[in-house]
Amino acid sequence: MKYFRLVWTGLWRKKVRTIFTLLSIIVAFVLFGMLQGIDTAFKQMVDQGRLNVLTVMNPAGLPLPLAYLPQIEAVHGVTGATYRSLFIGDYQSLNNIVIVLPVGANYLALNSNLFSVPPGELAAFLRTRTGALITPALALRLHWKAGDHVPIHALNAMKKDGSPDWTFDIVGTFDMPGYPSRDESLLLMNYPYYDTARATDAGTVQMYQVDIADAAQAAAISNAIDNLFANSPNRTRTETEKASAQGQLAQIGDLDFFVEAIVGAAFATLLLLTGSTLMQSYRERIHEFAVMKTLGFTDAGVAALVLSESGVLGVGAAALGLLAAHLLLPAVGRLAAGQIPGLHLPWIVFAIGIGIAVLLALASALPAAWRVRQLSIIDALAVR
Amino acid sequence: MSLFRQIAAVVGMNLRNLPQRASASLVIVIGIAGVVAVLVSVLSMAVGFSRTIAGAGSPDRALVLSGGALQEAMSSIPAGAVPNIMNAPGIAEDSAGRPIADAEALAQIQVQQGSGRSANVALRGVGTTEPELRPEVRLVAGRMFQPGLHELIVGRNLEARYGLGLGSHLSFQNGDWVVVGIFSTSAASLLDSQILTDAQTLLSAYERNWYHSMTVRLAGPGSLNQLKRALASDPTLHVDVYRESTFAAAQSRVLNIILRWIGFFIGGMMAAGALFGALNSLYAAVSARSTEIATLRAIGFGAGPVVVSVLAESLVLAIAGALIGAACAWVLFDGHVSSMQLSGLQPPVAYAMSVTPGLVVIGITWACVIGMVGGLFPAIRAGRLPIARALNAVV
Numbered sequence: 001m002k003y004f005r006l007v008w009t010g011l012w013r014k015k016v017r018t019i020f021t022l023l024s025i026i027v028a029f030v031l032f033g034m035l036q037g038i039d040t041a042f043k044q045m046v047d048q049g050r051l052n053v054l055t056v057m058n059p060a061g062l063p064l065p066l067a068y069l070p071q072i073e074a075v076h077g078v079t080g081a082t083y084r085s086l087f088i089g090d091y092q093s094l095n096n097i098v099i100v101l102p103v104g105a106n107y108l109a110l111n112s113n114l115f116s117v118p119p120g121e122l123a124a125f126l127r128t129r130t131g132a133l134i135t136p137a138l139a140l141r142l143h144w145k146a147g148d149h150v151p152i153h154a155l156n157a158m159k160k161d162g163s164p165d166w167t168f169d170i171v172g173t174f175d176m177p178g179y180p181s182r183d184e185s186l187l188l189m190n191y192p193y194y195d196t197a198r199a200t201d202a203g204t205v206q207m208y209q210v211d212i213a214d215a216a217q218a219a220a221i222s223n224a225i226d227n228l229f230a231n232s233p234n235r236t237r238t239e240t241e242k243a244s245a246q247g248q249l250a251q252i253g254d255l256d257f258f259v260e261a262i263v264g265a266a267f268a269t270l271l272l273l274t275g276s277t278l279m280q281s282y283r284e285r286i287h288e289f290a291v292m293k294t295l296g297f298t299d300a301g302v303a304a305l306v307l308s309e310s311g312v313l314g315v316g317a318a319a320l321g322l323l324a325a326h327l328l329l330p331a332v333g334r335l336a337a338g339q340i341p342g343l344h345l346p347w348i349v350f351a352i353g354i355g356i357a358v359l360l361a362l363a364s365a366l367p368a369a370w371r372v373r374q375l376s377i378i379d380a381l382a383v384r
Numbered sequence: 385m386s387l388f389r390q391i392a393a394v395v396g397m398n399l400r401n402l403p404q405r406a407s408a409s410l411v412i413v414i415g416i417a418g419v420v421a422v423l424v425s426v427l428s429m430a431v432g433f434s435r436t437i438a439g440a441g442s443p444d445r446a447l448v449l450s451g452g453a454l455q456e457a458m459s460s461i462p463a464g465a466v467p468n469i470m471n472a473p474g475i476a477e478d479s480a481g482r483p484i485a486d487a488e489a490l491a492q493i494q495v496q497q498g499s500g501r502s503a504n505v506a507l508r509g510v511g512t513t514e515p516e517l518r519p520e521v522r523l524v525a526g527r528m529f530q531p532g533l534h535e536l537i538v539g540r541n542l543e544a545r546y547g548l549g550l551g552s553h554l555s556f557q558n559g560d561w562v563v564v565g566i567f568s569t570s571a572a573s574l575l576d577s578q579i580l581t582d583a584q585t586l587l588s589a590y591e592r593n594w595y596h597s598m599t600v601r602l603a604g605p606g607s608l609n610q611l612k613r614a615l616a617s618d619p620t621l622h623v624d625v626y627r628e629s630t631f632a633a634a635q636s637r638v639l640n641i642i643l644r645w646i647g648f649f650i651g652g653m654m655a656a657g658a659l660f661g662a663l664n665s666l667y668a669a670v671s672a673r674s675t676e677i678a679t680l681r682a683i684g685f686g687a688g689p690v691v692v693s694v695l696a697e698s699l700v701l702a703i704a705g706a707l708i709g710a711a712c713a714w715v716l717f718d719g720h721v722s723s724m725q726l727s728g729l730q731p732p733v734a735y736a737m738s739v740t741p742g743l744v745v746i747g748i749t750w751a752c753v754i755g756m757v758g759g760l761f762p763a764i765r766a767g768r769l770p771i772a773r774a775l776n777a778v779v
Contacts, residue, residue: 017667020660027657031650060557060590061457061492061504088458156458162622164452200460200594231558233591237494250501262422266654269418273661276411280668 007308014281018313021277025317026324028270029353033325034332035259036349042249049242052215054222056208057244059237063204066195068236071228072208077221079213082107083205085194087157089166091142091150098138098152100166100187102194110211114176115188121146121172125190132168133188136175141185144170152187158199166197210238267360275364278310282368289372290380303373307365314361315354322353390689394680398693399700405672408665412698413705415658416754420709420747423651425717427746428737430643432572433724434636436735439573441632445517446474446608448598448615451622455635457490457730461595463587465621472614474607475600478516485600486511489583491590492731493556495546504731505542508575509583509595517601521575526550526565531582534589537565539576541721541734548579557589574632577723577734599628635726655754662758666698670766677766678774687767694766698759699752706751713747714739 011018056072058064066083073081082104089098108115108122117125117133125131134144144150147170154164168189176184195202212221222238229236239247282289289302297305326345402409448469453459461469466487475483489509494502512531514521529535538548543566548554554561561581569575583595602608612625670677677690718739723732 017664020664024657024660027653027660031653035650059492059494061490062590062592088454153452155452155454158450158452158622200462233557233589235557250503258426261425262650265418265422266657269415269654269661270657272414273411273657273664276408277661277664280408280664 022317026321028266029318029321030324033322037329037345039259046245049245053241054210055244056236056238066203075224077217080211082110083208085206089152089154098185102189102191115174117174124171129193130169131171133174135186136173138185159197160199278368286380290377293377299373303369306369310361310365314357318357391692394689394693395696411665412662412701415661416705416751417709419654419658420706421712424713424743424747426647427743428739432735432738434640436572437636438633439571441629443629445628447626447628456597463593474611476603484513484516487595487598490596506578506731508578509586520570523565524568534559534561535564536579536581537567540568541576666762670762674774678771681771691763691767694763695759698755702751702755706748710744710747
């Protein structure tokens with residue numbers, strides 16, 4: 001610690017240069033933090049997928065008959081089954097998009113760990129045919145409260161009377177405890193209201209959710225369900241919630257590749273910049289190092305000094321950059337309109353970032369440190 | 385010596401001794417090459433993707449969707465409504481006097497990817513007037529499917545990606561379907577990532593009685609409004625009519641904006657990093673050359689030529705970096721086939737990243753701005769160097 005002042009002074013020998021180097025490292029780590037944060041948020045969607053919950057969908061991207069429910073419930077190993085559909089609507093303008101989930105009566109009971117609804121509001125929802133539960137974010141944004149009567153203009157759900165306008169009675173809000181910063185515009189409605197009023201596809205659902213007792217039986221139960229409907233015009237594709245999330249993520253595109261390529265390019269460039277700056281600084285201080293060695297500093301001591309300077313600079317800048325990424329990520333989440341739930345900088349990314357900073361700092365200072373270590377006092381002092 | 389000749393002499397001298405400062409110069413070149421490579425690559429995704437999506441649209445065709453639907457996948461048109469739309473005014477007719485119009489149905493099927501994973505692919509059922517409706521769809525191998533049989537023609541992107549060659553079999557909806565043709569579109573298009581079959585055959589396989597959309601060929605320039613008016617005045621229909629090219633372009637607009645934003649944001653951050661690097665190494669270059677600069681000033685060269693020489697060095701290095709970066713992006717990614725989803729409702733669309741001359745120009749422009757800003761302050765310092773002190777100072 002007693003050498004810290006020496007390291008610190010060495011670092012600020014040329015203020016402008018140090019500030020510019022600092023800024024370029026900060027920039028690289030802001031990029032790293034934000035890209036990894038977004039990447040992690042996508043991966044978390046997969047991690048949150050449950051292994052003891054199966055989803056049953058139509059591989060053709062079409063709805064499935066509601067009549068499948070009793071057959072699915074009767075499959076051995078199934079402890080519960082429910083269903084939902086989905087349509088997209090807007091409130092007054094396309095700026096207020098609302099995702100509407102018509103859910104079966106037992107949907108909230110089976111997903112009590114995902115959606116937390118106060119018992120009174122749940123009872124009111126199940127009692128009120130046109131009742132709706134909304135996310136607190138939606139309530140805040142559109143100024144809706146329990147007792148309000150609100151119209152939603154559906155974009156892909158026409159009613160029998162030819163109108164796309166659905167009216168709901170707000171009965172309460174629900175929290176999604178598993179998703180810390182989820183800013184989603186979800187509205188839950190009762191399935192019977194949706195199914196009797198809509199113009200097309202009555203008696204069908206978009207997906208079934210099946211709870212099973214033993215996650216190890218997931219593959220066998222999935223096959224049993226798919227075999228039930230193998231010869232019907234509406235075949236099923238059953239997989240765990242996790243596999244389903246993975247499949248959806250794989251469809252988005254080659255995200256990982258681009259994140260890694262960009263971060264790689266940024267870091268390679270950075271290593272080069274910092275390395276050359278440190279070499280410059282070393283060349284200017286050949287005399288000083290020779291004097292220090294004359295005063296009794298060991299070879300290893302001066303080399304350690306050079307490495308520490310670089311380490312303090314690299315780790316300090318990386319911490320600042322990661323902090324900036326941490327502050328910026330929620331703003332990106334808002335821009336993405338809740339499309340990327342749970343956007344934040346996880347501790348693990350922070351730790352990896354600091355680790356990379358240490359490695360980068362050491363790697364870029366290594367040539368300079370080596371030269372300082374090998375420096376012969378007589379030659380160095382002779383250079384004029 | 386005239387100012388111009390002074391500038392030429394100092395700039396020439398400075399550029400000729402650049403190789404002696406190779407390692408410091410390399411920092412600027414590589415830093416800027418990194419910025420330009422990343423910027424151009426991300427933008428080439430945006431260009432390639434929107435080209436592919438827009439490629440499916442033609443100004444000569446109109447798309448009819450159910451009212452309020454934002455995408456084909458959201459739309460539904462009951463079979464009963466098809467004749468009303470088909471017989472509306474404004475639709476071109478073929479030589480036999482039939483309207484050139486197709487009711488089309490979509491479905492998704494799973495195909496095996498190499499690693500044992502399955503991928504979703506869009507299946508589009510089209511009508512019998514398809515050749516007149518979409519003349520850009522040309523068979524490159526095999527023949528057209530026959531209505532009523534479980535036959536498919538496959539877009540060329542899918543043939544390559546999933547090995548769906550002529551004669552391959554696909555099994556879905558309790559049927560065995562055979563690939564009888566491979567098609568390609570004249571320009572890159574969304575259709576190249578789809579499988580086509582007869583719409584009636586598709587509907588009966590899925591036991592459905594509704595289509596997703598209708599596509600019609602417009603008779604003339606004013607026909608779109610004519611068609612819109614006719615369909616709006618029919619009380620049994622609730623549909624929206626779009627010019628196909630406008631609709632297709634609008635489909636990719638949001639994603640295009642997002643990709644550009646990402647490209648400019650990441651490029652901008654990296655540019656800031658490279659700028660700081662350039663400033664550092666040019667300041668160092670100026671201080672390394674301080675004796676030389678002071679000597680030039682002492683023998684009569686003005687401050688102006690010295691400033692210009694530093695700026696010229698910075699610009700030359702920046703442009704070299706930009707060319708290297710753009711070349712890297714071009715070699716690595718031009719024509720690289722990637723895939724992306726237009727929306728959660730549709731299977732991913734294969735598209736080729738496209739490094740266009742326009743993007744290279746954008747890259748060079750960015751590099752010049754970084755070079756100018758990065759060179760300006762060191763250049764000013766070079767111009768203001770106190771001559772006497774610089775000549776006295778040794779190292």
